[in-house]
Amino acid sequence: MPLTRRQFVLRTAAATGAVAAVGRFPTIIRAAEAQWGDLVGRFVYDGKPPQRKKLKVDKDVDCCGQFDIRDESLLAGEDGGLANVFIYVRSRGIAICPEREEKTEPRVTLDNRDCIFSPHCLKIWYNKQEFYTVNSDPVAQNVAFEPVGDTPCNAVLPVKGDATYKFTRRQLTPVLIKCNYHPWESAYILPRDNPYTEISRADGTFQMAGLPVGPVEFQAWHERIGPLDIPAWPKGRFEMTIKPGVNDLGTIRLAPSLFPEP
Amino acid sequence: MAAGDETFFNLRRMHVLFAGSAAALLAATVWLLAVDHARPWKGYQRTYRQQLEPWLTEARLRAAEAEDLSVPAGQHGQPELRQTIEQLRRQLAQQQPHWAKRLFGLPLVDAFGRPLSIEQIWLPELTIDYHFRQVARFDRCVTCHQAIQRSVPGAPADPAFPRQQSLALRLQPPKTSIARPDEAALEQVLGLVLAECGWLDSEAVTVQQVRPRSPAAVAQLLPGDVLLAIDGQPVIGRSAFVARLLEGVAAGRAMGLEVRRGLPHPYNSHPRLDLFVGESSPHPMSEFGCTICHDGQGSGTDFGWAAHTPNDLAQRARWQRELGWFANPHWDLPMLPARFAESRCLKCHHQVSDLEPSRRFPDPPAAKLLAGYQLVRQNGCFGCHEIKGYDDRGQSVGPDMRLESLGAEEKAGADTYRLRKVGPSLRNVATRLSSQFLPAVVADPAAFRPQSRMPRLFGLHEHLDASQSDAAQQFEAVELQAITAYLQAVSEPVELLPTPAEVTEAPSAERGRRLFRIQGCLACHRHPEFPDGQSLQGPELGNLGAKYADQQSRQWLTSWIRDPLRHAPRTRMPIDAGAASDGNSEGVSDPAADLAAWLTSYRDWKPPSAPALSATDLDQLALQHLAASFPAAEAAEYLQTGIPASRADQVQGDERLLQAPLDRQKKLQYVGRRTIRKRGCFGCHDIPGLEDAAPIGPALSDWGRKQLSLLAFEQINGYVARQESPPAPTASAADRQRQDFFREALLAHRREGFLWQKLHAPRSFDYQKAGGKRFNEQLKMGRFTLTDEQCEQIATFVLGLVAEPPAARYVARPAPPQQAIVAGRKVLDELGCAQCHTLEMERWTIEYDPHKFAAPPAVTDYAFLKPQIDPAVVAASQRPDRRGLCRVELVGMPRVDAKGQLQEDEDEEGRPLYAFGLWEPAAIAGQVCSVGGAEVLVGQGQIVARRPPQGGALARLLFPEVLAEARAAGATGSQAEAWGWVPPALAYLGRAVQPQWMYDYLLQPSVIRPAAVLRMPKYNLSPQEARRLVDYFAASAGVEFPYSSSASPAGPPAAADAARRQRMNMALQILRDRTTYCAKCHLVGTYGPGGQSRSVLAPNLDQVGRRIRPDYLRRWLANPQSALPYTAMPVNFPPSGPPLGQDLLPGSSQEQLDAVLDLLLNYDWYHRQ
Structure with missing residues (x-):
């Protein structure tokens, strides 16, 4: 039945109110006039990269003992490029670029392969993506994590097994994933309510595309340090005004003294 | 003689006389009625009934009406709410003044008892001891304390008239504009309605209503609150308040409100109505009255005659000024000051530990009393002062804290209900302590260990003049050497445990330090290097290098750590089952030797050299002792020649040590033994030859009622005057108030003052008396290291020891589950279980x-x-x-x-x-x-x-340490996982484990969780103590009484039940599967995952059926985290999604878990098959 003018106005107002009521959630802007910018930068370990310690493999040795399993908590290249630094938007209610949403995969996959988690660091837009874990090893694996205020997971992954998990809440910092069978295995996943999370690549670089123009607060985090609490970034946080196009954060050099031994 | 008009008395004069006396009688009657009309209790009743009750009823009525209006239109007139409103209206109408009430309230009429009257509670079973006669108790306290029982309707624990207190609240108004700044706006914007007049003070700006969910409600304002100030500035008058509040609203800023809530005595309700007075509380007023707990003269209706007792000097002055208070000299049982209000709990709660916080009463019912009890227990007061909880007929009269005897018949553990001695055993003292260390530490324990619980027995001379002090010093020097000589002479040889043969590593202080930190020593001991460990269960171990200075004593220490029970059978120190490997180095080390090496590496004190022994002083002292047993001449003769062999048979007691021929060593040992006996060292220490010695101090069992005339205050007032000094500048106002209170009590020769002084300066009662006494007759009590607060806690406990049990039905006799908790707590306290384990979350x-x-x-x-x-x-x-x-x-x-x-x-x-x-x-x-x-x-x-949480301090202390260690070793280590490596929380243990298994485990612990960083040590538990612990955990977890083990619900399968047997066979495949299931982490008998990291090794499954209750095991298998939230065990039988392991055990997840459960519960049977 067609709506009367009065009904139309009332329902539209109600819908607008409902949207405003949940205004703290990210707003997906589809208007053509919105402008977007990219943030790029590079994290560098400002010293001689440490040798990666060989981890003690004392479980399922027949299978896992054949791999050279090493500590992944500090991955720095020869030129200092520092991998696995999480950098993400801290501002609430940030506008989201439609392109980012369109390109978002429906799920994020964590593989148990060669008796380690792969990849070591993951990001997930929990409103849009589900977390899929799979076991490619010939021994059973376990995926255990406890996000703050969210349902804990402690799933068995038999050989060739898989499992799916749905986060329901954003996290302030990445969540530790471990395997209760193999104590050396670890990974991190950061569930956020927007797609603006990047993890630095092997050369230390990162690119966060499609940020809304204007002031945005960011958070940086590394598993050895926690929040990258450097003088310029108290508690690992900093604010930057994003302009259309590329915004270069430059090279962020991190002194070795910031990285305590685990 | 003719009759005339003349009378014997002058009639005119008589008429004047009669008229005058009639007028005087009338005046006296008027005066009597006026005095009666003005009796204070009538004033309280008038105020309560004419002001407070109607005020409260009206406030409730307005609130109910407002709620009724706020209900949506369709739901108006809800029956319950309307009924409440009608009821309140009727109540208010009844409370309003009317002509009949006024009439009966007139001065002459009100003498006849209505409506104002004395109210009393008749308690024939709670008698008062009127010396030689038990008299029924009747308490008239409610005559004045009219609101004492009143609670908020529907909330029996919330007082209707709370105790007066000042509060600071924060009012956050909404951002809005106000058309007219009046009270209507106040109600509309803030939800606040002010009363026409206050409760007691008509001018006080008082809240009458607070609208539900309004800013005033969110600020937690309540009807009856008196508004005093806004943002720290006092505001006078109602209109000024309204204006200031609305100014804040207009500005949209939060305001700080200073509020006075509640009413002063006697108008307020009793605190903790959940515990006391309330009809649904365990102590309803109608059954218990008032004076059974508070003391005082219940029949008194005047403030002074009721024998109130002020709580401090300021209150005393105020009472005297405002209420005409005086110390009632005619009543033996004056009310206890509020600071000792908990004391009388001991009249009925003889177990004491039944006063611990519980799930029903999580707020401590008697925190100060319990603290005092623990101090008495920890400091071993019962070693010198018997606290016997039973009378001659065997009836319980109070807490029973008797010391266990170490006589021959009890060594085997015949009596384990008594308390153990709090000090270390001196049975092997010669092996472990040098003759230089021993007298030095006895002379001044705090010099060696500042927080020592051992009292100072020597060098307390503040009460002596110079010459007396010199004499005391001479004799004390002899006594110290004599004690040492005696203890070393009677010390029994002990065979020290050798280093285990498999040990290959030399002792390492570095390893020892780590062990001390991580292996549970901090559960009981403190050490300066680990300031976070604050346990008082065992002694501080900071200076052991001075104590164990030579090779032999260090060997003893190593042997002691390895097996304390071997050296002191009644010690509370457990055996750590750890033998000789730390698992991390290639060699095999000896943890006990490592710990000893580290502990003795600390030495920050050197015992001072003992002065040369004076033979004259020794003889004089020995003569004093001998003179107590023999005539003077005989004593002098024996001192010279010793007791001849011909008289040896006739000599009893300590003098047998003086048999001829006599030498200096014998004299020393004799004086040593007599000194130990005199000073009561055996009350805390196990000393050979003195196992059955009687306590030296007066019994405390009924000290709270001890006649004041029997307390020897002597010249204490003179001593106090001499010692007068200004309070320490660091003392808080509360400390100064406490000190003033006790000082006044001491000078007034009251019981609590005596006790205070005994704990602070125990010998001061000998001031100006010591000169007339021999050295051995002077006061002996030592001085403990106690704070003022601790002294008050001890006083609270000791004052409660009155040995006046009320009628049997009033004595607390907990139901079996509660009794199990109470009895178990004593063992828990004794062994310090709560140092490691969390007992309440x-x-x-x-x-x-x-x-x-x-x-x-x-x-x-x-x-x-x-x-x-x-x-x-x-x-x-x-x-x-x-x-x-x-x-x-x-x-x-x-x-x-x-x-x-x-x-x-x-x-x-x-x-x-x-x-x-x-x-x-x-x-x-x-x-x-x-x-x-x-x-x-x-x-x-x-x-x-x-x-x-209650307990678990060590677990929380270890948590970051073990997590950091695991991560440093390359393990991922989550926080949740780390909780599984420290001593577990035992709050719900009783739901999980089978009682019989736990009983066996407590007596002989074994390794259950290989991943834990420290193992349960073995305590010297008697079977009764183990049973008490088992019952405690079952009861505290809410398990149904009686606490027996549960067998498998179905039992083993019948021979014909082939299908079930077949399922069990398949379930075994799950158990033995190393790739995915149980055997990946668990041992099943000897079958398991093989050599691997300890952190992922899980308990052996072969004993699970015997160890775990069936229903808990089922929960555990289905969702381990629902049974133990921090467990690392994965969900093997997921409740949703496709079931796993179909190749091993086909079926749904629930069918799988039921099959595995069946196998585990019947594993013994299955294994035998």
């Missing part, structure tokens, strides 16, 4: 808006795991109070970071948020939250109360 009381609170996501689980919560409780969890808030108590553990600190998250506004993991299900906002599900997120402002 943390509790947070939170308030939330049910419309906004985001309850944790629901969990998909098996139906049998669904928490059972009363639907009424669930419904109540979404029914807000007048502030728009609901309240719930969460039980469990908040999430902490890797350092053990509360982990902080953020809400959408960036405010702090904490995650609380549930260990008990909770209903929040209409949703039932399960154990093991998502944590509840709690904002900082939502937390109303935090009750810390």
Whole structure:
């Protein structure tokens, strides 16, 4: 039945109110006039990269003992490029670029392969993506994590097994994933309510595309340090005004003294 | 003689006389009636009935009417609410003054008893001892304390007239504009209605109503609150308040309100109505009255004659000024000051530990009394002062804290209900302590160990003049050497345990330090290097290099650590089953030797050299002792020649040591033994030859009623005057107030003053008396290291020892489960179990808006795991109070970071948020939250109360250490996992384990969880103590009484039950599967995953059926986190999605887990098959 003018106005107002009521959630802007910018930068370990310690493999040795399993908590290249630094938007209610949403995969996959988690660091837009874990090893694996205020997971992954998990809440910092069978295995996943999370690549670089123009607060985090609490970034946080196009954060050099031994 | 008009008396004069006397009688009658009319209790009753009651009723009526109006239109006239309103209206009408009330309240008429009258509670079974006769008690306290029992309707624990207190509240008004700044605006914007007049003071600006969910309600304002100031500035008058509040509203700024809540005595209700006075409390006033707890003259209706006792000097002055208070000299049992209000709990609560906080009463019912009890227990007061809890007929009369005897018949553990001696055994003292160390530490224990619990017995000369002090010093020097000589002479040889043959490593102090930190020593001991460890269970171990200075004593220390029970059978120190390997180095080390090496590496004190022994002083002292047993001449003769062999048979006691021929060593030993006997060292230490010695101090069993005339105050007032000194500048106002109170009590020769002085300066009662006494006759009590607060706690306990049990039905006799908890707590306290283990989880009381609170996501689980919560409780969890808030108590553990600190998250506004993991299900906002599900997120402002966990200090101390160690070793190590490596929380242990298994385990512990960093040590537990512990854990976990082990519900399968046997065979495949299932982490008998990291080794499954209760095991298999939230065990039988392991055990997840459960519960039978 067609709506009367009065009904139309009332329902539209109600819908607008409902949207405003949940205004703290990210707003997906589809208007053509919105402008977007990219943030790029590079994290560098400002010293001689440490040798990666060989981890003690004392479980399922027949299978896992054949791999050279090493500590992944500090991955720095020869030129200092520092991998696995999480950098993400801290501002609430940030506008989201439609392109980012369109390109978002429906799920994020964590593989148990060669008796380690792969990849070591993951990001997930929990409103849009589900977390899929799979076991490619010939021994059973376990995926255990406890996000703050969210349902804990402690799933068995038999050989060739898989499992799916749905986060329901954003996290302030990445969540530790471990395997209760193999104590050396670890990974991190950061569930956020927007797609603006990047993890630095092997050369230390990162690119966060499609940020809304204007002031945005960011958070940086590394598993050895926690929040990258450097003088310029108290508690690992900093604010930057994003302009259309590329915004270069430059090279962020991190002194070795910031990285305590685990 | 003719009759005439003349009379014997002059009639005119007589008429004047009669008229005058009639007028005087009339005046006296008027005066009598006036005095009667003005009796204070009538004034209190008038105020209560004519002002307070109508005021409260009207406030309630207005609130109910407002609520009725706020109900949506269709629901107006709800029957219950309308009924309440009508009832309140009738009540208010009855309370209003009318002509009949006025008439009966007139001065002449009110003498006849109505409506104002003396009210009393008749208590024929709670008699008072009137010396030689027990008389029925009747308490008239309620005559003045009219509101003492009044609670808020529907909330029996909340006082209707709370005690007067000042509060600072914060009022956050909404941003709005105000058309007219009047009281209507105040009500509309803030939800605040002011009363026409105050409760007691008509001018006081008093809140009459607070609208539900209004800013005033959110600020927690209540009807009856008196507004005093806004933003720190006093405001006078109602209109000024209205104006200032509305100014704040217009500015949209938060305002700080200073508020006076409640009423002064005698108008307020009793505190803790959940515990006392209330009809639903354990002590309803109609059954218990008042004076059974408070003392005082219950029949008195005047403030002074009721024998009130002020709590401090300021109150005393105020009472004298305002209420005409005086110390009633005609009543033997004056009321206890408020500071000792808990003392009388001991009249009925003889077990004492039944006064610990419980699930029903989580707020401590008698915290100060319990603290005093623990101090008496820890300091071993009962070693010198018998505290016997039974009278001659065997009837319980109070707490029983008798010392166990180490006589021959009890060495075998015949009597284990008595308390153990608090000091170390001196049975092998010659092996471990040098003759230089021993007298030095006895002379001044605090010099060696500043926080020593050993009292100072020597060098207490403040009460002596110079010459007396010199003499005392001479004799004390002899006594110290004599004690040493005697102890070394009677010390028994002990064979020290050798180093185990497999040890290859030399002792290492570095390894020892780590062991001390990580192996549980901090559960009982302190050490300067680990300031976080604050346990008082055992001695501080900071200076052992001075104590164990030579090779032999260090060997003894190593042997002691290896097996304490071998050296002292009644020690509380357990054997750590750890033998000789730390598992990390290639060689094999000896943990005991490592610990000894580290402990003795600390030496910050050197015992001073003892002065040369004076033979003259020794002889004089020996003669004093001898003269107590023999005539003077005979004593002098024996001192010269010794007791001849011909008289040896006739000599009894210590003098047998002086048999001829006599030498200096014999004299020393004799004086040593006599000194030990005199000073009562055996009250704390096991000393050979003095196992059965009687306590030296007066008994305390009924000290709280001891006649004051029997307390020897002597010249104490003179001593106090001489010692007068200004209070320490660091003393707080509370400390000064306490000191003034006790000083006044001492000078007034009251019991509590005596006790205070005995604890602070025990010998001071000998001031100006010592000169007339021999050295051995002077006071002997030592001085303990106690703070003023601790002294008051001890006084609270000791004053409660009155040995006046009321009629049997009043004596606390807990039901079997409660009794099991009470009895078990004594063993727990004795052994210090709570140092390692959490016995009660943390509790947070939170308030939330049910419309906004985001309850944790629901969990998909098996139906049998669904928490059972009363639907009424669930419904109540979404029914807000007048502030728009609901309240719930969460039980469990908040999430902490890797350092053990509360982990902080953020809400959408960036405010702090904490995650609380549930260990008990909770209903929040209409949703039932399960154990093991998502944590509840709690904002900082939502937390109303935090009750810390009981016990588990060591577990929390170790938590960051073991986590850091695991991570340093290359393991991932999550916080949750680390809780599994430290001593476990035992709050719900009774639900999990079988009683019989636990009993066996306590007597002979074995390794259950290989991943734990420290193992349960073996204590010297008697079978009775083990049984008490088992019952305690069952009762505290709510297991049904009696506590017996549960067998497998179905029992082993019958021979014909082939299908079940077949399922068990398949279930065995799950158990033995190393690739995916049980044997990947668990041993099954000797079959298991093989050599690997200890951190992922799980308990052996062959004993599971004997160890775990069937219903708990089923829960564990179905969802391990719902049984133990921090366990690392994965979910092997997922409740949703496709079941796993179909190749091994086909079927649904529930069928699989039932088959595995069946096998585990019948594993013994299956294994035999």
